[in-house]
Amino acid sequence: MPVESVFPRLEALLPHVQKPIQYVGGELNSTVKEWDEADVRWALMYPDAYEVGLPNQGVMILYEVLNERERVLAERTYSVWPDLEALMREHGVPQFTVDAHRPVGAFDLFGVSFSTELGYTNLLTALDLAGIPLDAAERTVDHPIVVAGGHAAFNPEPIADFVDCAVIGDGEQAVLEMTEIVRAWKAEGRPGGRDEVLTRLARTGGVYVPRFYDVEYLADGRISRVVPNRSGVPWRVSKHTVMDLDEWPYPKQPLVPLAETVHERMSVEIFRGCTRGCRFCQAGMITRPVRERSITGIGEMVDKGLKNTGFEEVGLLSLSSADHSEIGDVAKGLADRYEEDKIGLSLPSTRVDAFNIDLANELTRNGRRSGLTFAPEGGSERIRKVINKMVSEEDLIRTVATAYGNGWRQVKLYFMCGLPTETDEDVLQIADMATKVIAKGREVSRSNDIRCTVSIGGFVPKPHTPFQWAPQLSAEETDTRLGKLRDAIRADKRYGRSIGFRYHDGKPGIVEGLLSRGDRRVGDVIRAVYEAGGRFDGWREYFSYDLWMECAAKTLPGHGVDVDWYTTRERAYEEVLPWDHLDSGLDKDWLWEDWQDALDETEVEDCRWTPCFDCGVCPQMDTSIQIGPTGKKLLPLTVVK
Amino acid sequence: MAYSAGFTPHPKVSYANAAPTGTASEAEYLEIALADRREPQALRALLDASLPPGLDVLDAVEAHTSGFADRLTASRWELRLERVEPAEAESAVRAFLDAPSVEVQRETKKGLRTFDARAAVASLEVVRTPGGEAPDRPDTTPCAILRLVVRHLTPAVRPDDVLSGLRAAAGLAPPVPAAVTRLAQGPLDEESGTVADPLAPDRDATSVATAPGPTA
Numbered sequence: 120m121p122v123e124s125v126f127p128r129l130e131a132l133l134p135h136v137q138k139p140i141q142y143v144g145g146e147l148n149s150t151v152k153e154w155d156e157a158d159v160r161w162a163l164m165y166p167d168a169y170e171v172g173l174p175n176q177g178v179m180i181l182y183e184v185l186n187e188r189e190r191v192l193a194e195r196t197y198s199v200w201p202d203l204e205a206l207m208r209e210h211g212v213p214q215f216t217v218d219a220h221r222p223v224g225a226f227d228l229f230g231v232s233f234s235t236e237l238g239y240t241n242l243l244t245a246l247d248l249a250g251i252p253l254d255a256a257e258r259t260v261d262h263p264i265v266v267a268g269g270h271a272a273f274n275p276e277p278i279a280d281f282v283d284c285a286v287i288g289d290g291e292q293a294v295l296e297m298t299e300i301v302r303a304w305k306a307e308g309r310p311g312g313r314d315e316v317l318t319r320l321a322r323t324g325g326v327y328v329p330r331f332y333d334v335e336y337l338a339d340g341r342i343s344r345v346v347p348n349r350s351g352v353p354w355r356v357s358k359h360t361v362m363d364l365d366e367w368p369y370p371k372q373p374l375v376p377l378a379e380t381v382h383e384r385m386s387v388e389i390f391r392g393c394t395r396g397c398r399f400c401q402a403g404m405i406t407r408p409v410r411e412r413s414i415t416g417i418g419e420m421v422d423k424g425l426k427n428t429g430f431e432e433v434g435l436l437s438l439s440s441a442d443h444s445e446i447g448d449v450a451k452g453l454a455d456r457y458e459e460d461k462i463g464l465s466l467p468s469t470r471v472d473a474f475n476i477d478l479a480n481e482l483t484r485n486g487r488r489s490g491l492t493f494a495p496e497g498g499s500e501r502i503r504k505v506i507n508k509m510v511s512e513e514d515l516i517r518t519v520a521t522a523y524g525n526g527w528r529q530v531k532l533y534f535m536c537g538l539p540t541e542t543d544e545d546v547l548q549i550a551d552m553a554t555k556v557i558a559k560g561r562e563v564s565r566s567n568d569i570r571c572t573v574s575i576g577g578f579v580p581k582p583h584t585p586f587q588w589a590p591q592l593s594a595e596e597t598d599t600r601l602g603k604l605r606d607a608i609r610a611d612k613r614y615g616r617s618i619g620f621r622y623h624d625g626k627p628g629i630v631e632g633l634l635s636r637g638d639r640r641v642g643d644v645i646r647a648v649y650e651a652g653g654r655f656d657g658w659r660e661y662f663s664y665d666l667w668m669e670c671a672a673k674t675l676p677g678h679g680v681d682v683d684w685y686t687t688r689e690r691a692y693e694e695v696l697p698w699d700h701l702d703s704g705l706d707k708d709w710l711w712e713d714w715q716d717a718l719d720e721t722e723v724e725d726c727r728w729t730p731c732f733d734c735g736v737c738p739q740m741d742t743s744i745q746i747g748p749t750g751k752k753l754l755p756l757t758v759v760k
Numbered sequence: 761m762a763y764s765a766g767f768t769p770h771p772k773v774s775y776a777n778a779a780p781t782g783t784a785s786e787a788e789y790l791e792i793a794l795a796d797r798r799e800p801q802a803l804r805a806l807l808d809a810s811l812p813p814g815l816d817v818l819d820a821v822e823a824h825t826s827g828f829a830d831r832l833t834a835s836r837w838e839l840r841l842e843r844v845e846p847a848e849a850e851s852a853v854r855a856f857l858d859a860p861s862v863e864v865q866r867e868t869k870k871g872l873r874t875f876d877a878r879a880a881v882a883s884l885e886v887v888r889t890p891g892g893e894a895p896d897r898p899d900t901t902p903c904a905i906l907r908l909v910v911r912h913l914t915p916a917v918r919p920d921d922v923l924s925g926l927r928a929a930a931g932l933a934p935p936v937p938a939a940v941t942r943l944a945q946g947p948l949d950e951e952s953g954t955v956a957d958p959l960a961p962d963r964d965a966t967s968v969a970t971a972p973g974p975t976a
Contacts (some may be wrong), residue, residue, distance in 0.1 A: 134782035134937060145812025377812065429810070461763060 121154040125212055126220040132206040140378045141169035142203065144217035147375035148427060150186045150193075151219045157192035158305060159298045161185055162216055162226040162263065164196045164245060166238035167657060169217070172197040173374060174382040176436065177232045177269060180369040181290050191298055194218035194226075198241040199248070201654055201661075207248060214248035223249040227301055229263040230294070231282075233271035236634035237627075237657040239278055242267075243649040246281065253646065255283045255330060260312045264301070264320075268293075273358075273405050274582040274698040277634050277641040279329035283317060286326055287701055288358030288405075289391070291367050293325060318351065327356040327701060334639055334697075340680045342638065342695040355702040358405070360742045364391060365416040372427040384432035384465070387420045388412065389449065393438035394744075395470075396723050398507045398713060399496070399535065401581035402438055405703045407736040409727060410745040414445045414452070418753045421453060425462065432463040441469045441478055442727075444747035450481045452753025458484065471495055471510045476521045490529035491522050497538060498549035504720040505540055512552060516559050519571075523560040529570045530556060535578040536600055537592030537625070539717060546600050549573060550607035554614045561617075572619035573608065575601065577628035581635050582698045583705055585713035590689040591632045594664075597625030626664040630656065632686040633671070638697035641685065643674035704742075706735030762793035776829040777945065780918055785942040787835070789958065791828055824965030831958045832912060834882060834948035837919050839906040840939040844932070849904035850886045852930035856922075857884060864924040873915065877925035880917035882909040883953045909953060 133139035154160070163182055165172030172178065178195060185193035194216035199207065207213070213222040223229055223245065231242055246253055251262050258265075267275050267285040275285035286293050297320060304316045311318075320326040331352045335343045347354060361367055373385050390411040393403040412420070421433055435449070443449060446466075453464055464482040469475040471493045479491055495510055497503040503510060519530050534549055553571050560569040577597045580586045592600075601622045609615045633641060647670035655661035671682045690696065692711055699707065709732075716723060726732055727746060737743050763769035772793035779785040794803075804820035811817065841849060856862060862878040887905040910917055919940045926932040946958035957963075 139781065143812070145814070147810045147812075375810075461769065 122221050122225040124220040125215045125222055128210060128212050129207075129215060129220060132203065132210060132212065135206060136203045137200060138378060141197070142199070142215075142217060143377070144220065146173075146377055147429075148372040149195075149218055149374060150182070152186065152192040154192070154219075154221070156190065158190045159192075159228070159302045160226045161191070161193040161228045161230055161294070161298075162196055162221075162223045163193055164198075164223075164229065164231045164242075166198050166231055166233065166241035166245065167655070168200060169197045169376075169378060170380045171657075173376045173380050174386070175232065175234070176370070176386055176388065177234075177290060179374055180367075181230065181232075181294050182374075183370050183372070184291050184367075185294060185298065188295070188298070190302075194221060196223055196245070198238075198245065198655070204244060204248065204654075213250055214245050224251055224263065226263045227305070228266055228297065230266045230268060233267060233269040235657060236271045236277070236631055237662075238271075239634060239645050240649045240653045240656055242278065242281060243646065244654055253281055255281060258283070258313060260309055262313075264313075264316065266297070270402060270405065271635075273401070273701060273703060274635065274637075275327065275329065275701075276334075276639050276697040277637040277645060279639045280642045280646075282329065283313075284320060284326050284328045285701075286359065287356070287703065289361040290359070291361050291369070293359045296323060297326065318349070321352040321356075324353045325357050325359055328352070329639075332700065340678065340684060342697060344695060345697075345700045355700050357702045357740065358704060360408075360704075360740050361391070362410060362742060362745065364388070364410050364412040364745075368412075368416060368420050368423075371420075371423060373424055373430070375428050375430070382434070384434050384463075385421075385424050385428055385430035386434045386436045387417060387424065388436045389417050389440060389443050389446075390437045390746075393442070394726050395439055395442070396507050396713075396725060397496070398505070398585040398717050399538065399578060399581075400438075401584050404584045404705060406438065407704065407734065408742050408744045409442075411443055411747055413747065413749050413751070414449050414753060415749070415751050417449055418452065418456075422456075422756060431461055432465060434465045434467055436467065439470060440466045441472065441475045445749065445751075446478060448752055450478045454481050454484055456753065456756055469493070471515050471518050476518065476525060476527075479522075479527075480525055488526045488528070490531055491527050492531040492533065493518065494533035495552070496533065496535050497541075497545065498534060498547070498552060499545040501720060502538055502541055502545040504722055505717050506535075506538055507717070507722050509722055512555070515552065516555055519556050520559045520563050523569055524563040528564075528568065529572065530560070531572045531574060532556070534573065534575040536575050536604075536622075537578040537597050537628070539580075539586060539589040541592070543600055543603055546604050547607050549575070549604055550610075553608060553618045554611060557614045557617045567617070570617055570619060572621060573604075574621045575604070576623035577625045579628050579632045579635055582696065583703045583710075585710050585717055587636065587696060587710065588690040588692075588694075588714055591629070591686040592625070593683075593687050594625030594629045597628065601625075627656075627662055629682065629686055630662075630664065630667045633667075633682055636697070637685055640675065640678040640680065643678075644671045647674055702739065704734075704736035704739040706733070706739070709734050762795045774829070776832050777835070777912060779942050780920070783919065783940040783942065787942050787945040789828070789832065789945060791823065819959065821959050821962045823962055825961045828958065828962075831947050831961075832945050834909055834911045834946070834955050835942055836944040836955045837906075837908040837910065838887075838941045838943055839908060839919055839923065840941075841904040841906065841934040842936045842939070843901060844904040844934050845902045846886050846888065846904045849906060849926075849932065852926045852932035853884050853886055853906070855930035856926055857881075859929050862925040862929050864921050864928055866921060866924070875915050875917075875921075877917050877921045877928075880911045880913045881922060881925075882911055882948060882950075884908050884922065909948070909955060911948060 163178050165175045165178045182193050185191050196216045252258050265283045267282045268290055272285045273287050300319050317328045321328045321331055331349055332345050333348045334345050337343045392406040392409040394409055397403055496508045497506055536546055553573050556571045580589045580591055605620055608618050608620050648667055653666055675681050762772045775790045800820040800822050804817050808817040861876040863874055864877045865872055865874050885907050887907055944955045946955045
């Protein structure tokens with residue numbers, strides 16, 4: 120039986136909320152299918168506002184992969200702002216999808232993509248609005264299966280009570296495999312209820328069902344072991360890896376948002392994975408190995424995507440875009456193709472490297488050269504060895520000199536504060552670096568009208584990285600150190616006026632740290648914060664550090680732990696970490712060695728151009744590096760007039 | 761599409777008198793400048809296909825005249841007031857129209873402004889069917905349907921300002937928010953009080969221009 124659209128009831132509320140257009144759907148390239156023509160129905164959520172969630176590539180890809188299948192339906196839902204939430208509660212309107220405005224509670228699966236842990240309270244809001252019990256244990260066969268994905272799902276323990284399962288790694292094939300299992304179970308008449316379908320999913324070895332595992336603790340609060348509580352479920356759950364990206368050219372028809380969003384451009388993922396080995400970077404660790412899309416595959420995606428959308432800017436996405444083996448030809452080929460068409464090209468996530476200036480020049484041939492962004496991450500040469508971000512100060516100065524010499528007027532530099540072994544001195548060197556950048560920039564541009572912006576935030580240690588054992592710097596120490604840096608930058612007025620300073624204070628990082636490296640006991644904190652009204656924790660205007668600390672102080676002591684225990688405490692080699700039973704492919708001993716190398720200030724190379732250093736991923740996951748060069752070039756497109 | 765010159769070129773699109781958020785409209789107009797000549801109906805179909813359901817591009821004509829936006833001197837609106845007796849609405853309308861001016865207030869970006877809502881109103885009436893009931897209402901809950909023609913003046917007087925005026929002049933306070941729809945926009949014929957087709961001058965020019973003439 121078709122479910123009823125909630126739109127008539129929602130529409131009556133829309134005149135009373137901010138930016139109602141974000142709730143109406145109907146975007147170009149969105150899909151609405153007949154309810155009764157699908158056997159398996161997914162509601163996909165990005166747990167933040169539409170303006171952040173719509174451009175998310177993960178949700179967009181899965182939405183299309185699922186909707187391309189016969190008898191499968193996928194719709195999107197985003198977090199509603201508190202103004203609409205209040206009205207929905209008052210008028211009994213449930214969490215809805217923006218496509219056909221169907222109630223989320225009516226779907227078979229409810230997939231939620233977590234790029235960051237700060238979306239956890241929004242998950243609880245959506246569950247509650249959807250009429251789905253917050254506790255997975257209380258759900259019946261008629262409730263959707265709640266699936267967590269995205270990078271934060273590599274440690275799903277803090278939300279273990281609230282989700283039915285978590286899937287780690289690439290989603291394209293995983294969602295199709297899950298769809299088939301749910302389809303078969305429904306066709307058989309849903310035998311064994313919810314437990315049975317979750318068991319079938321768990322048996323694949325690639326779907327983690329938290330309730331099938333018991334966590335046992337030591338008297339001091341550490342975990343003693345995590346053990347399956349039924350037969351047939353694996354001790355460790357594997358991540359998913361899509362090989363041969365050219366076979367998965369999604370999104371083919373990107374969504375064109377109706378309301379303004381954070382990225383007003385089309386994105387084409389030029390490769391997945393990164394082996395640069397930056398030790399703080401969770402994304403680089405959990406997405407190995409590197410798999411490139413070919414130069415011709417990229418050309419086709421850009422061409423088709425632009426025809427299907429009318430976007431005027433294309434971002435060439437990846438974790439370190441200038442590392443594509445044929446990036447020079449990609450940039451030149453695309454710049455040639457679109458020179459006449461007012462299509463802007465951009466290359467986010469580039470390294471400090473003069474070669475990148477050539478690329479940036481190519482991509483902005485006849486456009487404006489306003490700002491370039493680089494991420495040295497650490498202020499001193501020493502700390503950059505600790506984090507394995509191999510760039511010398513000379514490289515940086517040479518790179519920015521080339522940039523200013525080529526007409527760029529603004530350089531933005533990203534740093535982190537609170538890296539392992541860091542001292543005040545390491546951070547104060549950022550001020551010296553910025554001063555040298557300005558001095559060099561004035562020299563080569565023969566102008567005082569240049570700027571350098573230093574942007575810095577607190578470092579949060581993440582699971583599945585060599586820094587997973589590291590102590591996090593406290594919020595107070597972070598703020599003190601950032602204050603010293605600010606004073607140092609402002610001290611020299613000759614340069615200070617050309618240097619912008621933007622920083623994030625240390626408090627949100629502590630909450631992120633609690634959620635990143637938390638275990639199941641942290642779930643109580645999340646629930647308490649949600650119940651006390653916590654929402655949209657990624658937004659400065661909603662985030663409340665005090666609320667999180669109050670709720671942690673109420674719930675954690677009962678378990679014999681506290682916030683510091685999760686954040687500023689260093690872990691030892693033998694400690695069982697809450698995410699050890701989720702297999703990212705990385706060998707834990709290799710991670711530990713890399714952590715020791717970090718403390719010794721020893722760097723590690725990139726396995727794309729040096730021999731394998733045994734991180735463990737390829738043999739464990741049966742994958743391998745897939746990179747060019749293919750030697751092919753992008754030919755001009757046939758012009759149809 | 762044509763772009764503006766300068767450091768950051770923008771597509772040349774201009775929207776005239778967009779209806780306020782939360783109101784329906786059957787008469788919105790925009791001008792798009794193209795880099796090359798295109799068949800207006802083909803363009804209309806393409807635009808219509810890429811817009812969400814319910815946002816329909818009804819017509820397109822090639823511009824042969826200038827000052828299109830200046831021709832939009834008035835709008836015709838329908839205001840449905842659920843749970844308001846037509847008779848009550850009628851007496852409020854009479855009080856409003858009889859007043860030489862009706863001061864209303866609205867929160868604007870520059871703060872609370874006070875202005876006259878009466879002068880801009882060319883006509884305002886309650887629509888009645890022969891039986892005295894409002895049309896197309898199968899059930900018995902009362903509903904007053906107002907038709908309004910309002911001149912585009914500065915400061916702009918919007919339908920909700922007229923509703924504020926009805927409240928100010930006669931204490932009319934609809935229990936639920938009015939459903940407001942713009943029915944037409946265009947040049948106001950002061951004699952008949954009707955709003956004419958603003959595209960008419962360009963349509964006339966098109967029929968002349970179909971004869972062989974200068975190409976773009």
